[in-house]
Amino acid sequence: MFATDLNRMDEKIKAFSKFGELDGGGITRLSLSAPALAARAEFKRRAEALGMTVESDDIGNIYATYPGTEEGLPRIIMGSHMDSVRSGGNYDGIYGVLSSLEAAETVIKEGIKLRHPITVMVWTNEEGARFEPAMMSSGIVMKKWTKESMLAVSETGGKVTFGEALEASGWVGDESNRLNDRDYCAYFEPHIEQGPVLEEEGLDIGVVAGVVGMVNYDIILEGVSSHAGTTPQSYRKDALRAASKVILDLWDSLGAIADDLVFTTGEITCRPNIHTVVPNYVKFSLDARHRDMGVIAEVVDVIKSLPSEVYGCKLSYEEHWGRNTIEFDDRLLDHVEGAAKGLGYSYKRMYSGAGHDAQYVSELLPSVMIFIPSVGGLSHTVVEYSTPEQCHHGANVLLNALIEADKSF
Numbered sequence: 001m002f003a004t005d006l007n008r009m010d011e012k013i014k015a016f017s018k019f020g021e022l023d024g025g026g027i028t029r030l031s032l033s034a035p036a037l038a039a040r041a042e043f044k045r046r047a048e049a050l051g052m053t054v055e056s057d058d059i060g061n062i063y064a065t066y067p068g069t070e071e072g073l074p075r076i077i078m079g080s081h082m083d084s085v086r087s088g089g090n091y092d093g094i095y096g097v098l099s100s101l102e103a104a105e106t107v108i109k110e111g112i113k114l115r116h117p118i119t120v121m122v123w124t125n126e127e128g129a130r131f132e133p134a135m136m137s138s139g140i141v142m143k144k145w146t147k148e149s150m151l152a153v154s155e156t157g158g159k160v161t162f163g164e165a166l167e168a169s170g171w172v173g174d175e176s177n178r179l180n181d182r183d184y185c186a187y188f189e190p191h192i193e194q195g196p197v198l199e200e201e202g203l204d205i206g207v208v209a210g211v212v213g214m215v216n217y218d219i220i221l222e223g224v225s226s227h228a229g230t231t232p233q234s235y236r237k238d239a240l241r242a243a244s245k246v247i248l249d250l251w252d253s254l255g256a257i258a259d260d261l262v263f264t265t266g267e268i269t270c271r272p273n274i275h276t277v278v279p280n281y282v283k284f285s286l287d288a289r290h291r292d293m294g295v296i297a298e299v300v301d302v303i304k305s306l307p308s309e310v311y312g313c314k315l316s317y318e319e320h321w322g323r324n325t326i327e328f329d330d331r332l333l334d335h336v337e338g339a340a341k342g343l344g345y346s347y348k349r350m351y352s353g354a355g356h357d358a359q360y361v362s363e364l365l366p367s368v369m370i371f372i373p374s375v376g377g378l379s380h381t382v383v384e385y386s387t388p389e390q391c392h393h394g395a396n397v398l399l400n401a402l403i404e405a406d407k408s409f
C-alpha cells in the first residue's frame with residue numbers, strides 16, 4: 001500500500017485555514033469573495049509548483065492536471081469545493097481539495113507511474129451561501145439549470161450578481177474545459193462526514209455508497225387573526241396552535257415509519273408575527289431523507305393524509321422539491337473499500353445525508369465519495385474538526401483507490 005505524508009497533509013489544512021479566518025477559529029470564505037480568491041491563487045501556486053497544468057472552465061471551476069504515462073487516456077479526477085458557509089469550518093469542502101492535492105503530490109514526488117492523467121478539481125460555489133442555490137456549478141455542468149439564469153443570481157443580502165463576481169475573479173476560462181465524459185473517466189470526492197456516525201461507531205473511513213433521496217414540503221395553516229386580549233380562547237382559529245399540533249403529530253407518525261428516517265422542520269413563517277395578534281397564517285418546512293425511496297413514499301403518504309382542517313384552520317401543502325437516492329459506482333466503491341481494508345482502517349459503507357457535487361457528477365461519470373469522521377459530528381460551524389490522523393487516513397485511502405482505478409479504467 002502507498003501512503004501520503006501526514007505532516008504535509010496537516011500543513012495544507014493549516015495553510016488554507018488562513019483564508020477567511022475568523023477571530024476564535026473557523027472561516028467565512030464565501031464563493032468568489034476576496035479570501036476565496038486568495039485560496040484559489042494559493043491552490044494554483046501549489047499545483048503549478050508540482051508541475052501540474054491549471055485550467056478553468058467558463059464558470060470558474062478549476063482543474064489542475066498531471067500527465068499520465070499512456071497517451072490518449074482520459075483523466076481521473078478528484079476534488080471538492082473551497083468555499084464555506086458564513087462562520088464555517090476548516091474542513092468542509094477544502095478537505096476534499098487538499099487531500100486530493102496531497103494524493104497528487106505523493107504520486108508526483110514518489111514517482112508513482114499512473115497510466116491516466118490525474119486532475120485535482122475545485123468546484124465554484126458549492127455552498128450557495130453567497131449565491132443560491134447550493135451545488136450551483138455542478139448543477140450548470142449537469143444542466144440542472146441554465147448558466148444564464150445562474151449568472152443573474154444576486155448575492156444574498158447584496159447587489160453583486162454571480163456573473164459579475166465571476167467576471168471580476170479572473171477565473172473565467174473556456175466552456176470546453178468543463179468536466180465531461182470524453183476527457184474524464186472517474187471522479188473521487190473525499191469529504192468530512194458532517195455527522196456523528198463514524199465517530200460514534202469508532203470507524204476511520206466511510207465508504208460512501210450514495211446520497212440519500214429526499215423530499216421537501218411546505219405545510220400551510222390558515223386561520224383568522226384577532227385581538228389577543230378580546231378574543232376568548234374558544235373563539236380562536238390560531239394558525240400557530242394548529243401548526244404546533246401538526247408538527248408534533250408528524251414527529252410521531254414519521255418517527256414510526258423507519259428508525260433511520262431523518263426529518264426536520266427548520267423553517268417557519270408566522271403572520272402577522274405580532275405579539276398582540278392571533279396568528280392567521282403559518283407555513284413550515286418539512287425535510288425528510290432516506291436511502292430507500294419506498295420510505296420516502298411513505299412520508300409523502302403521511303403528508304397527503306393530513307386532515308384538511310386543524311383547530312378550525314385550513315391545512316394545505318405543496319412539494320417544494322425532491323431528489324431520488326443517488327447510487328455511486330460499484331467498481332470505485334470496491335476500490336475505496338479495498339484501499340481502506342488494505343491500509344488496516346476500520347470502515348463501513350454508508351450513505352451521505354447531505355448533498356454534494358458528486359451526486360450530480362455521478363450522472364456523468366463513475367463517481368464515489370470517501371468520508372472521514374467529524375469530531376462531535378459537527379459541521380457548518382467554526383468548531384468543525386477532524387484530527388490530522390483522520391485527514392491523513394482519508395488521503396491514504398484516496399491515493400490507493402486512485403492507483404487501483406488507474407489499473408481498472
Ligand SMILES: [Zn+2]
Pocket residue numbers: 081092093126191
Ligand atoms: Zn461540502
